[in-house]
Amino acid sequence: MSNIDHSAGAQPRDRSFRDFVAWALVGVLPWLLYLRLEQLLPFEQTMFLTLALAAIVMWIFRLTPDFVPGLALILVVTLLDLVPQSIAFSGFYSQIFFLVFGIFVLAALLAETSWLNRLEAMLVRRNASFPTRLFAVVCAGVLLTLVVPSPLGRASMIQPLVQRFFRPDRARKNAFLALVHIHGTTLISTIILTGNPLNFVLIGMLNEQMRGRFQWMGWLQAASVAGVVMAAGFVAAMFFFAAAARKASAAGGTEPRQCAPPIAVVSDPLRDWATLGLYVFLMAAILTRSIHQVPLEWIVLSLAMSVFFFSGISLATLRQKFDWPTLIFVATVVAWGPMLDHLGLSQWLADQLPVLVPIFERNLYLGMAITMAGVFVIRLAVPGAPAFIILASTLIPFAEVIGISPWVLGFVILTVSEGFIWPYQHGVFSQAITMLDAERIAYRMQTLITFNILFFMLRCAAIFISIPFWKALNLI
Amino acid sequence: MRSFFTAAKYLVIVVLLVVVARLVLTHNEDQKKILVVHSYNNDLAWVNDVDEGVRRAIEDAAGRRGPSLNVRTHYMNLRNHPDCNFYKNATSDVRFTIGDWQPEVLILIDDLAQGLVGFNQVRLNEGADRARMAGDLNAWLAGDRCQTPDISFFGLDQPVTDNFPEVVFAGVNGGVGLYGYDQATNVSGIFERKNYQALIETLEALDRAYDGPVDGIMMLNDASPTGVTENGNYLLQDWAPFVAHPPVGASDFADWTRAVEEANAGNLMLLIANYQNVRDGQGGTVDPETLVQWTERNAKLPILGANTRFVADGGMMTVAIAGSEQGQVAMELAIAAIDGNPDRPHYDAKQFLIGMNQSLVRKRNLQLPSIYEAFSREIGTFIEAMEQLYVVQSGENQ
Numbered sequence: 001m002s003n004i005d006h007s008a009g010a011q012p013r014d015r016s017f018r019d020f021v022a023w024a025l026v027g028v029l030p031w032l033l034y035l036r037l038e039q040l041l042p043f044e045q046t047m048f049l050t051l052a053l054a055a056i057v058m059w060i061f062r063l064t065p066d067f068v069p070g071l072a073l074i075l076v077v078t079l080l081d082l083v084p085q086s087i088a089f090s091g092f093y094s095q096i097f098f099l100v101f102g103i104f105v106l107a108a109l110l111a112e113t114s115w116l117n118r119l120e121a122m123l124v125r126r127n128a129s130f131p132t133r134l135f136a137v138v139c140a141g142v143l144l145t146l147v148v149p150s151p152l153g154r155a156s157m158i159q160p161l162v163q164r165f166f167r168p169d170r171a172r173k174n175a176f177l178a179l180v181h182i183h184g185t186t187l188i189s190t191i192i193l194t195g196n197p198l199n200f201v202l203i204g205m206l207n208e209q210m211r212g213r214f215q216w217m218g219w220l221q222a223a224s225v226a227g228v229v230m231a232a233g234f235v236a237a238m239f240f241f242a243a244a245a246r247k248a249s250a251a252g253g254t255e256p257r258q259c260a261p262p263i264a265v266v267s268d269p270l271r272d273w274a275t276l277g278l279y280v281f282l283m284a285a286i287l288t289r290s291i292h293q294v295p296l297e298w299i300v301l302s303l304a305m306s307v308f309f310f311s312g313i314s315l316a317t318l319r320q321k322f323d324w325p326t327l328i329f330v331a332t333v334v335a336w337g338p339m340l341d342h343l344g345l346s347q348w349l350a351d352q353l354p355v356l357v358p359i360f361e362r363n364l365y366l367g368m369a370i371t372m373a374g375v376f377v378i379r380l381a382v383p384g385a386p387a388f389i390i391l392a393s394t395l396i397p398f399a400e401v402i403g404i405s406p407w408v409l410g411f412v413i414l415t416v417s418e419g420f421i422w423p424y425q426h427g428v429f430s431q432a433i434t435m436l437d438a439e440r441i442a443y444r445m446q447t448l449i450t451f452n453i454l455f456f457m458l459r460c461a462a463i464f465i466s467i468p469f470w471k472a473l474n475l476i
Numbered sequence: 477m478r479s480f481f482t483a484a485k486y487l488v489i490v491v492l493l494v495v496v497a498r499l500v501l502t503h504n505e506d507q508k509k510i511l512v513v514h515s516y517n518n519d520l521a522w523v524n525d526v527d528e529g530v531r532r533a534i535e536d537a538a539g540r541r542g543p544s545l546n547v548r549t550h551y552m553n554l555r556n557h558p559d560c561n562f563y564k565n566a567t568s569d570v571r572f573t574i575g576d577w578q579p580e581v582l583i584l585i586d587d588l589a590q591g592l593v594g595f596n597q598v599r600l601n602e603g604a605d606r607a608r609m610a611g612d613l614n615a616w617l618a619g620d621r622c623q624t625p626d627i628s629f630f631g632l633d634q635p636v637t638d639n640f641p642e643v644v645f646a647g648v649n650g651g652v653g654l655y656g657y658d659q660a661t662n663v664s665g666i667f668e669r670k671n672y673q674a675l676i677e678t679l680e681a682l683d684r685a686y687d688g689p690v691d692g693i694m695m696l697n698d699a700s701p702t703g704v705t706e707n708g709n710y711l712l713q714d715w716a717p718f719v720a721h722p723p724v725g726a727s728d729f730a731d732w733t734r735a736v737e738e739a740n741a742g743n744l745m746l747l748i749a750n751y752q753n754v755r756d757g758q759g760g761t762v763d764p765e766t767l768v769q770w771t772e773r774n775a776k777l778p779i780l781g782a783n784t785r786f787v788a789d790g791g792m793m794t795v796a797i798a799g800s801e802q803g804q805v806a807m808e809l810a811i812a813a814i815d816g817n818p819d820r821p822h823y824d825a826k827q828f829l830i831g832m833n834q835s836l837v838r839k840r841n842l843q844l845p846s847i848y849e850a851f852s853r854e855i856g857t858f859i860e861a862m863e864q865l866y867v868v869q870s871g872e873n874q
Contacts, residue, residue, distance in 0.1 A: 209550045213572050290576060293504050302497075309489050400553075403562040474568030 529803025
């Protein structure tokens with residue numbers, strides 16, 4: 001599979017039959033589950049699990065936007081009085097909701113600035129070499145991970161930076177660039193609290209006394225060893241890409257550097273610098289938390305408010321750039337933990353894994369390996385966010401049973417489930433492929449897949465190497 | 477002119493923001509931070525009773541416009557994980573919260589929290605032999621759960637050296653010497669020692685109501701640290717007019733069964749306080765309700781509980797220390813320390829609860845003084861006679 005020129009104009013496949021089957025399964029599978037559980041569990045519990053399965057099937061087949069099944073579930077459980085409204089909708093007034101809201105406002109503001117345009121213009125003006133471009137893409141990806149909590153959002157923001165440097169006929173180089181683009185924006189998204197919306201869901205699933213420990217700095221500290229391992233692996237991959245690209249260039253003669261016309265950057269310097277200042281303020285507030293004792297969510301929310309006070313974002317921009325669906329999605333799934341607790345299902349779910357208990361107690365590494373393999377298998381069929389919610393709802397109570405920190409298990413699930421090999425498994429990858437195909441840019445699918453496998457293994461290795469560190473932190 | 481007004485507008489906004497930020501920061505500074513640390517989790521009725529008392533004291537303080545309080549509660553959940561590694565991890569969590577949040581007062585509930593958390597936070601008198609105390613405490617914490625580890629394992633070698641918080645203890649059954657509290661200047665609290673006079677009086681009432689011979693009493697507990705302390709206290713107490721037989725600390729169900737048979741053979745009335753940590757021989761613990769109901773069915777003589785939950789778990793009668801009093805007094809002591817009160821008293825529990833299950837009383841054909849029934853009804857720990865025995869209502873222990 002080399003130099004595949006995927007044509008962009010393919011007819012969209014007819015999905016009506018698939019959708020019909022999928023919707024039928026949304027009805028049938030929960031019904032079968034109901035019949036099976038009816039005798040085992042009380043009505044409320046059976047009904048909740050049945051409805052949850054319907055939502056999960058909807059997620060698996062992507063029948064609606066992600067937030068719809070979550071919202072539909074809490075709506076129906078409220079209407080059926082399975083769970084009090086205050087618990088079902090608790091995600092909407094939890095601190096997590098406001099944290100995500102604030103972060104998204106700041107991210108929308110950042111999307112309005114011209115920093116990335118400036119970087120792009122500079123790379124074009126200097127006629128940057130291939131390694132420099134790789135480096136620039138990675139730096140932008142990592143920096144955005146700090147502030148834009150959506151891998152897809154980051155990838156889209158960096159897209160223009162990458163797009164300009166693809167050469168239609170250099171399949172291998174293009175593949176490297178695409179790899180740096182997709183992994184630079186996704187690999188460390190679970191290392192930093194504000195790097196991924198699911199991180200907030202995990203925080204929301206922890207109990208009050210544990211949340212304090214995994215605020216921004218605490219999260220980074222606990223994830224630091226995994227982060228270092230992944231970063232080292234990434235740097236090694238970069239060196240390999242740069243060296244391989246140089247060899248290819250040397251073999252194929254010198255590549256004529258195209259002198260692209262310089263791009264004009266339209267910018268509002270005041271906004272650019274003010275945004276930067278806002279982020280500096282946020283970092284300072286995070287670092288001085290022990291002095292001022294104001295929780296992260298309220299700091300972020302007040303910064304978001306000041307953005308509006310200073311007319312930093314217009315309403316039109318907010319409507320366009322603010323990720324409402326993800327915010328609502330997070331709010332609906334944060335309530336899963338409290339709902340399961342209320343119905344007494346957390347313990348029941350944790351008890352469904354009796355085989356795992358002795359394994360974890362005897363050999364933690366083996367237990368983790370089995371967990372990761374389970375996540376991998378589930379991720380073959382289930383998209384990232386629902387997979388995380390299913391696994392976390394089951395395994396976080398289980399972590400309590402075996403006496404290890406729920407954060408550790410949540411982090412492991414999250415980090416592995418954010419990995420991907422094939423395009424359908426991750427939005428960022430599929431978006432990149434779609435873009436390459438649409439632009440008729442040649443790339444080697446084989447190279448992409450091979451490196452995705454390597455990066456997936458890197459994630460697993462990072463977790464194994466973190467285990468002694470977590471022991472030292474008294475988390476396991 | 478326009479740019480002037482724009483700049484002026486932004487200046488006004490900045491000033492407003494600074495004013496609000498200042499207000500928030502001053503408010504945060506004025507608040508006194510109190511961290512309540514429970515050894516166990518809120519799946520225990522006792523813990524919820526203590527929390528109820530804490531809430532009551534906070535409301536009282538708010539009613540008389542006392543200091544502005546910011547109270548957080550932390551559950552160490554040690555009962556569900558009686559192993560050294562979990563003790564260490566749970567302790568590290570509490571230390572993280574203390575270091576991060578820097579509370580002015582620590583309220584520690586039940587014995588384990590005193591040892592794991594309290595010992596490091598006390599300001600010891602000069603001349604106190606901290607190293608020796610740490611060694612003793614380390615061995616006690618390890619118990620039969622693990623080999624006595626290095627002193628650094630539970631972090632006992634890292635005491636706080638400045639900015640000592642006030643420490644308030646509650647739910648402590650024995651003495652506090654083990655935790656260094658008797659040689660410290662920043663510790664006050666309330667003991668949970670049993671009200672022995674009330675227990676003896678009730679035992680006498682049961683003795684009178686029971687037809688057969690009563691040759692003495694025997695305490696039966698699990699082998700948890702609290703159970704062991706309880707058995708020690710039992711030995712120190714004068715139980716006249718009863719003959720007190722040596723107590724049993726049953727680590728598993730087989731031990732427990734043997735103790736009940738021994739009591740039946742010797743015509744001894746059982747006194748049971750701690751029964752949540754009896755191992756079932758398969759790596760788990762025996763469900764407390766199952767255990768109490770089994771005991772109630774198999775004991776020949778009437779059994780007296782000394783635990784808030786005993787009747788709810790299927791026992792006939794209990795005389796227990798009120799958890800709410802522990803919580804309330806602890807919080808009052810915390811507020812007194814914040815208010816600058818120089819006294820650091822160690823109080824004894826005064827309030828106790830009575831609970832009884834009418835079905836079981838009738839089943840044993842006992843005629844008890846009506847005051848017991850009246851009092852249990854009043855505080856909601858009375859279980860009416862029902863057709864079917866051993867059906868337990870929920871929520872009767874608030």
